[in-house]
Amino acid sequence: MLISSLVQFRLKKDGYDTFLVKDGNAGILAIDQEDPDLIITDVMIPFKNGIEIIQYARKTKPNVPIIVLSSLGEEEQIVLEAFNLGVADFIPKPFNPNELAIRIKRILQ
Amino acid sequence: MRINRAKIVLFFLLTLHPFKMCFSQDSIRSLTDSTSLINFLSNHEEIPGLAFRLVFSTPEQLVTLGADSIIDLTNDGLAISRRFDRLAQVSSWKGNFASHDSIQSKLQFSLFEQPVTWKNVLKFTNSGLANGEISNSTTLSKNSSDLISMAHQAPFLSTKKKGFGYFSDIKIFLITAIIILFISVTVGMIIYMIIFKSNKNKTERLRVEYDEKIVGPLSEILFDRSRQELNSLSSEELYGYFSSDLLAKPLFKEVLIERILSLNKTMKGDFKLKLKELYKRLEFDKLSIRSLSSFQWDKVVSGLVQINEMDLEEAESDVKKLVNSSNFYIRSQAVATLLNISKSVDLSFLSDQNFPLSRWQQMNYLRIIRYLQSHKELKVESLFSSANQSIRLFGYKLVRILGRVDLVQLMVDRFDEVPELERIEMLYTFEILGVPVDSRLINSSLLTSNDKLIRRAAMAAGQIGDETTEKMMWKILPTITSFQLKKSILRSLKTLNPISYEAFIETNTLLDIKEINSHLLDPLLQDV
Numbered sequence: 001m002l003i004s005s006l007v008q009f010r011l012k013k014d015g016y017d018t019f020l021v022k023d024g025n026a027g028i029l030a031i032d033q034e035d036p037d038l039i040i041t042d043v044m045i046p047f048k049n050g051i052e053i054i055q056y057a058r059k060t061k062p063n064v065p066i067i068v069l070s071s072l073g074e075e076e077q078i079v080l081e082a083f084n085l086g087v088a089d090f091i092p093k094p095f096n097p098n099e100l101a102i103r104i105k106r107i108l109q
Numbered sequence: 110m111r112i113n114r115a116k117i118v119l120f121f122l123l124t125l126h127p128f129k130m131c132f133s134q135d136s137i138r139s140l141t142d143s144t145s146l147i148n149f150l151s152n153h154e155e156i157p158g159l160a161f162r163l164v165f166s167t168p169e170q171l172v173t174l175g176a177d178s179i180i181d182l183t184n185d186g187l188a189i190s191r192r193f194d195r196l197a198q199v200s201s202w203k204g205n206f207a208s209h210d211s212i213q214s215k216l217q218f219s220l221f222e223q224p225v226t227w228k229n230v231l232k233f234t235n236s237g238l239a240n241g242e243i244s245n246s247t248t249l250s251k252n253s254s255d256l257i258s259m260a261h262q263a264p265f266l267s268t269k270k271k272g273f274g275y276f277s278d279i280k281i282f283l284i285t286a287i288i289i290l291f292i293s294v295t296v297g298m299i300i301y302m303i304i305f306k307s308n309k310n311k312t313e314r315l316r317v318e319y320d321e322k323i324v325g326p327l328s329e330i331l332f333d334r335s336r337q338e339l340n341s342l343s344s345e346e347l348y349g350y351f352s353s354d355l356l357a358k359p360l361f362k363e364v365l366i367e368r369i370l371s372l373n374k375t376m377k378g379d380f381k382l383k384l385k386e387l388y389k390r391l392e393f394d395k396l397s398i399r400s401l402s403s404f405q406w407d408k409v410v411s412g413l414v415q416i417n418e419m420d421l422e423e424a425e426s427d428v429k430k431l432v433n434s435s436n437f438y439i440r441s442q443a444v445a446t447l448l449n450i451s452k453s454v455d456l457s458f459l460s461d462q463n464f465p466l467s468r469w470q471q472m473n474y475l476r477i478i479r480y481l482q483s484h485k486e487l488k489v490e491s492l493f494s495s496a497n498q499s500i501r502l503f504g505y506k507l508v509r510i511l512g513r514v515d516l517v518q519l520m521v522d523r524f525d526e527v528p529e530l531e532r533i534e535m536l537y538t539f540e541i542l543g544v545p546v547d548s549r550l551i552n553s554s555l556l557t558s559n560d561k562l563i564r565r566a567a568m569a570a571g572q573i574g575d576e577t578t579e580k581m582m583w584k585i586l587p588t589i590t591s592f593q594l595k596k597s598i599l600r601s602l603k604t605l606n607p608i609s610y611e612a613f614i615e616t617n618t619l620l621d622i623k624e625i626n627s628h629l630l631d632p633l634l635q636d637v
Contacts, residue, residue: 002320
């Protein structure tokens with residue numbers, strides 16, 4: 001949660017309107033209710049994993065870009081699966097929040 | 110005999126108390142002699158079973174007195190009166206002859222129509238009194254003055270024992286004690302669980318609360334301040350982010366350290382350096398170094414992890430002291446930390462280890478060393494001279510895995526001096542690296558009695574053997590009985606000289622040789 005809070009802080013500084021959720025179930029609800037322009041998700045999250053979130057987002061919001069933020073070494077197969085589902089970008093941990101901000105800006109442009 | 114005695118003692122223990130209670134609850138009048146017996150019987154009502162008669166030695170005189178109707182004559186010339194149920198009746202009847210001094214009589218007792226002595230009657234009466242069959246009351250006139258005098262004679266005895274009467278029964282006492290103990294333990298455990306749970310919940314709640322308090326200031330420091338700014342922050346400015354009150358709380362410091370370490374793992378670049386700077390500015394580095402002298406091994410390991418993650422090079426000398434710790438986790442983490450924070454990684458601290466390296470430790474160190482070899486100079490050769498065999502073996506493995514061909518000659522020079530176990534590891538390294546070495550090393554190994562060494566030499570021969578090796582293998586092949594060893598030798602012979610191998614297979618009729626050949630030619634099995 002600390003990392004997501006830090007990312008949220010960084011994005012708010014850039015003027016983005018952000019919505020932070022704590023687990024997979026809340027993430028699916030937020031996709032329906034918040035109508036996001038961009039989704040940033042980890043792969044390993046409570047209740048529903050990142051792949052389920054991506055699959056759900058692809059069905060309901062096929063045009064919304066998704067960025068996966070995870071560690072490549074630990075979940076290589078899952079990350080490959082995420083790419084196959086059509087995610088916009090993958091940022092491996094450890095990461096630089098400034099780099100993330102630049103990638104978000106590029107994707108939303 | 111001993112069992113019987115034990116039974117008696119046990120019976121005594123089990124029955125003593127109830128008897129005591131019976132006696133203590135009744136004020137029993139015990140008769141001790143013939144006088145007290147006669148006095149008691151004279152004043153008592155009829156006692157079932159007990160009867161009295163008078164025996165006369167001069168029956169003729171009784172007849173003249175007209176008493177014959179109540180007297181029977183016995184064969185031995187004695188006269189015996191009729192049966193009386195009460196002693197008082199006897200005395201009264203005897204009064205009829207009081208004026209005749211010549212008439213001699215004697216009192217006879219009978220129990221259930223059998224003549225008995227007074228002693229028998231005494232026992233019978235006492236027994237009846239004790240068990241309540243004979244009443245203690247007498248036929249004395251019960252006017253008020255008599256009752257008072259009787260009361261004076263009979264001392265007061267309480268029908269209930271005072272004090273700890275309930276606990277005088279050992280069985281009841283034990284059962285009560287067990288129940289009290291069980292209840293006490295249960296209540297104690299429940300109270301402990303409630304307190305433990307309550308403390309745990311409180312800690313969890315505080316952790317969440319501190320997490321929320323940490324996010325804001327940490328974000329501001331990481332995103333709003335440059336490294337230089339962070340370095341030049343005054344103490345007042347720093348405590349503006351994290352108040353001194355909060356920093357005085359151990360749990361807050363623990364949570365903050367955990368969060369900084371977690372972010373350090375997740376972030377890279379300038380953010381990582383800022384986190385390290387912040388760690389030192391908050392003086393957590395001193396806490397980490399201080400925890401190395403803790404008596405709790407988990408705190409020491411936590412301190413080592415913190416030093417490792419935060420690259421606290423100033424702690425190197427303190428960490429070195431823990432390399433030979435008797436605790437597996439401490440020495441493993443100490444070596445891993447030293448590998449990371451040492452400026453020059455000569456691995457001498459590893460070669461001085463007294464404890465054997467486990468496979469897990471080797472894997473862990475190898476992971477770090479592989480990462481370090483690109484930017485730090487590693488003196489792997491220092492491991493070869495270690496007094497610890499597992500360290501020397503690890504050194505040979507490092508040469509193989511890191512591809513340090515430059516160290517092969519050093520290993521060759523040591524080959525004849527080391528035990529067979531190390532020779533196996535060396536030969537495997539020579540084979541994998543494919544570096545030509547003196548064929549004498551392989552040939553001498555093929556002639557030993559150690560099957561594992563012969564097999565390793567045979568396998569290496571295929572890669573680094575020469576003609577002398579080939580000749581030696583052809584020579585020893587007929588003497589080999591082990592299928593695995595035969596397969597290794599034939600595989601190497603096939604690599605060294607395919608023509609001779611083909612010729613050998615064509616002329617040989619042994620079944621196992623044919624099977625090995627089929628195995629070696631099978632594209633799926635040849636590398637198995």
